[in-house]
Amino acid sequence: MDEASAQPREWDAGAYHDLAAPHQAWGAVILDRLPLRGDERVLDLGCGTGRVTAQLLERLGPSGAVVGIDGSARMVEEAARRLGDDPRASFIQQDLLALSVSPPADAAISSATFHWIKDHDALFARVRGALREGGRFVAQCGGRGNIATVVRAVEEVTARGPYAEAFAGWPSPWNYAGPEETTDRLQSAGFEVERVWLSDSPQHVEDLRGYLRTVSLGSHVEHLPEALRDAFVDDVATAMEPDPVHDYVRLNIIAIAR
Numbered sequence: 001m002d003e004a005s006a007q008p009r010e011w012d013a014g015a016y017h018d019l020a021a022p023h024q025a026w027g028a029v030i031l032d033r034l035p036l037r038g039d040e041r042v043l044d045l046g047c048g049t050g051r052v053t054a055q056l057l058e059r060l061g062p063s064g065a066v067v068g069i070d071g072s073a074r075m076v077e078e079a080a081r082r083l084g085d086d087p088r089a090s091f092i093q094q095d096l097l098a099l100s101v102s103p104p105a106d107a108a109i110s111s112a113t114f115h116w117i118k119d120h121d122a123l124f125a126r127v128r129g130a131l132r133e134g135g136r137f138v139a140q141c142g143g144r145g146n147i148a149t150v151v152r153a154v155e156e157v158t159a160r161g162p163y164a165e166a167f168a169g170w171p172s173p174w175n176y177a178g179p180e181e182t183t184d185r186l187q188s189a190g191f192e193v194e195r196v197w198l199s200d201s202p203q204h205v206e207d208l209r210g211y212l213r214t215v216s217l218g219s220h221v222e223h224l225p226e227a228l229r230d231a232f233v234d235d236v237a238t239a240m241e242p243d244p245v246h247d248y249v250r251l252n253i254i255a256i257a258r
């Protein structure tokens with residue numbers, strides 16, 4: 001997923017699955033950082049349509065299991081439709097700020113989700129509570145400086161005409177944290193931190209307007225009246241010229257539950 005709102009928003013799961021190719025590559029990188037015997041029970045936090053869940057299942061043996069958790073009912077439905085025939089996979093619709101699983105899991109992963117959640121202190125405490133002692137936590141999300149080109153274009157466009165009125169007083173949907181505060185939050189939540197760092201992952205998406213509407217600006221679009229939505233996406237895409245890059249900066253986490 002890519003609103004730092006109090007409640008998770010719904011997503012166009014079918015469109016997201018077709019558009020979110022970068023997320024699959026990020027998921028593979030995350031899984032390479034998670035050593036597995038093959039019999040673990042692993043949480044996929046913000047599982048979306050199950051792209052990363054599927055990659056995780058490939059790395060687990062017949063006695064392993066994955067619990068995919070997402071705040072969007074449509075995402076969970078799509079993931080279950082795609083992977084529900086595998087008895088090792090189960091899916092739950094649940095706000096990650098209310099995360100609760102039993103028994104505690106052996107590990108947790110997350111890709112491209114946490115930057116939509118405002119309260120990282122509460123989030124990491126919930127993740128810690130969902131893991132057994134010694135459980136590994138490997139995650140990646142948007143970090144400090146993420147999609148600066150998109151952010152600049154949005155700030156420019158939302159200062160104009162009807163958009164300015166629509167977005168007046170509306171909080172930013174993004175929470176792009178840095179390594180320092182993230183390390184402190186993880187330690188306070190009960191994790192031993194192995195490493196937290198930022199890395200660049202610029203992407204030129206093929207369907208820019210579709211990607212903006214569904215992924216990057218979904219919360220903005222949802223906030224607008226229907227009559228302004230297409231024009232808003234077009235105006236942001238134009239404002240990103242001449243190089244309409246999604247200059248992603250990823251916040252990477254490797255930690256162990258104490």
